Amino acid sequence: MTFHSKLLATTAAAMLAMSGVAFADNHAMTGPNGEALAETQEFTYRVLDEHSSTDPGLVEDVSGSEIVRDLFEGLYNQDKQGNLAPGVAVSHEVSDDGLTYTFTLRDDAKWSNGDTVTAGDFVYAWRRAASPELASPYSWYLGLMSVENIDAVIAGEAEPETLGVTAIDDTTLEVTLSEPLPYFPQMVTHSTTFPVHQPTVEEHGDQWTHPENIVSNGAYVLTEHVPQERSVREKNDMYWDAENTIIETVTALVINDENQALTRFLADELDRTEIPAGQFPRLNEEYPEATVVAPRLCSYYYMFNLREDAPDWLKDDRVRKALSLAVDREIITENVTAGGQIPAYNFTPGATAGFEVPDIEMASMAQQERNARAQELMAEAGYGEDDTLSVEILYNSSDAHRSIAVAISQMWKQTLGVEAELANQEWNTYLEARSNGDFEIARGGWCGDYNEASTFLDLMDSESGYNDSKYVNPQVDQLLAEAKTAEDPTENYMQVEQAIAEDQPIMPIYHYVVNYMMDPALVPSWPLGNVQQNWYSKDLYFVADE
Amino acid sequence: MLAYIVRRLAVAIPTILILVVISFVLMYAAPGGPFNSERPVPPEVMANLEAKYGLDQPMWRQMVTYVWDVVTRFDFGPSFQYTDRTVNDVIAQGFPVTLTYGMWSAVVAMVVGVSLGVAAAVRQNSVLDYMAVGITIGAQALPNFVMAPILVLIFTLWLGWLPGGGWNGGQWEYVIMPVIALSTSYMASIARITRSSMLEVLNSNFIRTARAKGLPMRRVILRHALKPALLPVLSYLGPAMVGMITGSVVVDIIFSTGGIGQFFVNSAFNRDYAVIMGITLLVGVLTISFNLIVDILYAWIDPKIRY
Numbered sequence: 001m002t003f004h005s006k007l008l009a010t011t012a013a014a015m016l017a018m019s020g021v022a023f024a025d026n027h028a029m030t031g032p033n034g035e036a037l038a039e040t041q042e043f044t045y046r047v048l049d050e051h052s053s054t055d056p057g058l059v060e061d062v063s064g065s066e067i068v069r070d071l072f073e074g075l076y077n078q079d080k081q082g083n084l085a086p087g088v089a090v091s092h093e094v095s096d097d098g099l100t101y102t103f104t105l106r107d108d109a110k111w112s113n114g115d116t117v118t119a120g121d122f123v124y125a126w127r128r129a130a131s132p133e134l135a136s137p138y139s140w141y142l143g144l145m146s147v148e149n150i151d152a153v154i155a156g157e158a159e160p161e162t163l164g165v166t167a168i169d170d171t172t173l174e175v176t177l178s179e180p181l182p183y184f185p186q187m188v189t190h191s192t193t194f195p196v197h198q199p200t201v202e203e204h205g206d207q208w209t210h211p212e213n214i215v216s217n218g219a220y221v222l223t224e225h226v227p228q229e230r231s232v233r234e235k236n237d238m239y240w241d242a243e244n245t246i247i248e249t250v251t252a253l254v255i256n257d258e259n260q261a262l263t264r265f266l267a268d269e270l271d272r273t274e275i276p277a278g279q280f281p282r283l284n285e286e287y288p289e290a291t292v293v294a295p296r297l298c299s300y301y302y303m304f305n306l307r308e309d310a311p312d313w314l315k316d317d318r319v320r321k322a323l324s325l326a327v328d329r330e331i332i333t334e335n336v337t338a339g340g341q342i343p344a345y346n347f348t349p350g351a352t353a354g355f356e357v358p359d360i361e362m363a364s365m366a367q368q369e370r371n372a373r374a375q376e377l378m379a380e381a382g383y384g385e386d387d388t389l390s391v392e393i394l395y396n397s398s399d400a401h402r403s404i405a406v407a408i409s410q411m412w413k414q415t416l417g418v419e420a421e422l423a424n425q426e427w428n429t430y431l432e433a434r435s436n437g438d439f440e441i442a443r444g445g446w447c448g449d450y451n452e453a454s455t456f457l458d459l460m461d462s463e464s465g466y467n468d469s470k471y472v473n474p475q476v477d478q479l480l481a482e483a484k485t486a487e488d489p490t491e492n493y494m495q496v497e498q499a500i501a502e503d504q505p506i507m508p509i510y511h512y513v514v515n516y517m518m519d520p521a522l523v524p525s526w527p528l529g530n531v532q533q534n535w536y537s538k539d540l541y542f543v544a545d546e
Numbered sequence: 547m548l549a550y551i552v553r554r555l556a557v558a559i560p561t562i563l564i565l566v567v568i569s570f571v572l573m574y575a576a577p578g579g580p581f582n583s584e585r586p587v588p589p590e591v592m593a594n595l596e597a598k599y600g601l602d603q604p605m606w607r608q609m610v611t612y613v614w615d616v617v618t619r620f621d622f623g624p625s626f627q628y629t630d631r632t633v634n635d636v637i638a639q640g641f642p643v644t645l646t647y648g649m650w651s652a653v654v655a656m657v658v659g660v661s662l663g664v665a666a667a668v669r670q671n672s673v674l675d676y677m678a679v680g681i682t683i684g685a686q687a688l689p690n691f692v693m694a695p696i697l698v699l700i701f702t703l704w705l706g707w708l709p710g711g712g713w714n715g716g717q718w719e720y721v722i723m724p725v726i727a728l729s730t731s732y733m734a735s736i737a738r739i740t741r742s743s744m745l746e747v748l749n750s751n752f753i754r755t756a757r758a759k760g761l762p763m764r765r766v767i768l769r770h771a772l773k774p775a776l777l778p779v780l781s782y783l784g785p786a787m788v789g790m791i792t793g794s795v796v797v798d799i800i801f802s803t804g805g806i807g808q809f810f811v812n813s814a815f816n817r818d819y820a821v822i823m824g825i826t827l828l829v830g831v832l833t834i835s836f837n838l839i840v841d842i843l844y845a846w847i848d849p850k851i852r853y
Contacts (some may be wrong), residue, residue, distance in 0.1 A: 049812070050628065050812070052627060052628065052629070053628070053629045053630060054630075055629065055630065058629050060583070132590075132594040132597075133594075133598075135591065135594035135595040135597070135598045136591070137581060137583065137587050137591065137595065139587075139591055140585075140587060140588050140591060143588070151590075154588065154590050154591055154594075155590040156590070156594070206624070206629065206630050207630055208630075209630045210630060226639065226713070226804055227628060227631060227635075227636065227639055227640075227804065227809075228640065228798075228802075228804040228805075228808050228809060228812075229712060229713050229802065229803065229804030230712065230804075253711075253712060253802065254802055254804070255711060255802045256799045256802065256808070257799055257800055259695065260695065260698065260710070260711060260799075260800055260801075260802070263695070263698055263699060263702065263703055263710055264698075264702065264710040264711060266703055267702045267703045267706065267710050269702075269709065269710055269711075426815065427578075427815060428576070428577060428578030428579075428582050428815065428816075428817055429576070429577040429578055431578060431582050431583070431584060431586075432577040432578045432582065433577070435586055445584075446584075465585075465586050465588065466584075466585060466586070
């Protein structure tokens with residue numbers, strides 16, 4: 001909704017209030033906390049790129065998941081704070097050994113064609129997501145959930161029917177795990193676990209997600225999709241909680257260029273867009289009510305290549321530590337990214353549920369002390385005025401990454417006399433170089449798949465496919481393995497973080513935040529407290545102007 | 547003439563096959579693949595994906611299968627990135643968008659460019675001529691990635707007359723800015739080519755004869771001078787037309803039109819092999835066709851040319 005229509009809405013709201021009408025169209029006139037609502041409830045937002053899919057089994061990107069969360073509903077949702085909220089499931093029970101979860105489903109959940117959503121729909125969806133035929137790029141997520149037999153099913157060694165998920169009856173779903181996973185219920189808020197409508201999938205094949213074919217069970221139905229241009233979803237009257245769903249229409253517009261998106265936001269064509277890097281301070285001053293900052297479960301870091309064939313200096317932990325100490329994170333977050341990012345001295349963001357940031361020595365030092373210590377370490381490692389170190393920083397082509405790399409190379413040069421060369425590569429080439437170990441220092445960014453520290457720290461496991469540093473520390477491996485089944489893994493996570501601080505296989509730089517330009521009428525309902533930034537259009541609404 | 551056309555078409559087929567081979571080789575030489583991501587998929591899943599899209603086959607076989615499917619079923623394969631779309635879907639959706647604003651751009655560029663060029667040539671060294679030359683140099687020098695955002699600032703943010711982007715099924719208000727941004731530099735080139743070739747023609751003997759006969763200036767220009775003066779414009783127009791109707795990445799990205807140029811660039815970044823091939827072939831076929839059309843038009847305009 002635009003600023004202009006809000007004005008009209010206010011007038012209309014005032015008139016309706018006088019005549020004592022409580023409902024406009026078919027949504028409530030007041031928000032969940034009794035706020036007066038704007039008359040037009042249409043949400044239009046910008047997405048950077050066309051989403052990969054709206055098939056829950058296949059979707060792999062953020063903007064696709066946002067749409068899928070509106071179109072489909074899984075066992076659980078997240079509320080404004082990121083806590084579990086009932087979805088198709090109303091409750092669950094765990095067996096004493098922690099291996100069996102029994103979910104009780106609501107009996108009034110409907111597909112958009114009127115069919116009832118049953119436990120069987122989940123069984124079908126999970127088997128499908130795991131099956132080699134679908135070849136979902138996200139089937140590993142079910143592996144992360146430790147669903148029984150998942151690895152064999154993905155590899156094609158076992159039939160999908162052997163997967164540890166069973167429909168006891170229409171409203172009872174039983175999931176068997178291969179090992180206890182204390183945070184398992186959090187994981188069923190993820191789109192890969194959402195149900196799909198078997199008759200529709202079987203009738204239309206790959207094209208079942210087209211607007212004319214799709215049958216979904218979420219608060220919205222897909223009504224229009226023009227790839228690379230727009231995707232429109234409208235309120236689903238069959239949804240069990242349609243009565244409390246306020247936003248009528250949600251439109252995602254693909255706008256590749258962030259500055260164009262900003263112009264269109266300012267021209268009232270959009271209700272939400274991302275703030276281009278470095279522009280936060282200016283926009284915050286000019287439009288304080290429309291700029292929004294909230295922490296996110298993502299970390300920005302540099303990784304060191306610890307492979308056998310990498311240059312020797314990389315294997316010297318004094319050098320890695322010195323390089324890390326010499327980076328003034330506050331200059332980067334205040335002057336380079338300048339959007340309220342949080343300087344990072346450890347890997348897992350402090351906002352992660354149940355995670356306690358340990359006392360990392362470096363975090364409590366002043367930058368001068370850090371620099372002095374860094375110089376000592378470099379001298380110990382044998383580098384000085386006569387013998388300067390040259391390093392190469394690899395990053396994927398982007399202005400924001402380049403600015404950070406330039407700042408860091410300057411800090412290294414000034415404090416340590418280290419010569420850093422910058423190398424940027426196009427995304428796919430960069431990923432290939434990183435996983436092949438074809439780098440010295442490379443940029444990394446990681447966002448949590450679920451709200452628990454293991455989604456970050458598992459990267460440090462020597463066996464992890466995402467451990468591009470090839471960091472090997474048996475003690476870390478053991479701590480992480482124990483954490484999987486521990487009643488309270490907090491202590492393990494703190495020790496792993498200390499080990500990272502000691503060994504510096506990676507150098508954390510900052511924790512991301514979200515920076516939005518947002519229609520001030522939408523801000524009150526936006527789930528800023530949900531650190532995964534999982535938002536559901538059904539919980540959003542535009543308040544009326546005061 | 548007919549024999550000539552048949553001969554040209556016969557040459558086109560091996561040309562396109564060579565295009566397929568070179569594109570395939572270059573595409574596979576680029577590092578990474580369509581299923582690369584920051585979270586590398588487990589080897590089993592990668593194997594499933596490659597099997598699903600036939601990427602586990604040797605390259606020559608993939609190439610043969612590809613050509614076979616295209617020739618026998620006009621099937622350009624599925625998009626690897628957008629799993630519920632085929633390449634045919636992608637082109638069917640993006641190409642009409644590009645074709646629409648491309649054709650309008652061609653019309654605008656031609657009409658404005660030729661008029662400006664003729665006017666400047668006829669009134670050589672007048673204020674009008676200097677203005678026309680000034681405008682065309684300016685328009686040629688101003689890149690469209692600079693002009694497009696400026697247009698949006700003026701017409702969307704300040705004046706509020708036009709939407710700042712999108713396509714919306716091709717309503718006129720969504721088409722205007724893409725057409726201005728795309729046509730301006732083509733228009734300038736056409737104007738400059740027209741002007742110089744018109745000047746040359748105006749100084750030739752047959753025009754002097756026509757004027758000596760006492761024909762009115764308007765008739766001399768429209769009837770006698772324009773046709774030969776347009777020959778160089780025509781040879782420029784062949785590749786320019788292809789450039790316009792296959793779209794501009796800049797226009798697609800700045801105005802978020804959903805046109806084919808955007809798909810082309812994104813498919814290259816995503817290593818969406820089938821979409822890259824599909825659009826490359828489309829551009830290839832269009833280039834060959836337009837060059838042929840231009841050559842035929844040549845013969846029609848200039849009786850001296852015989853095939």
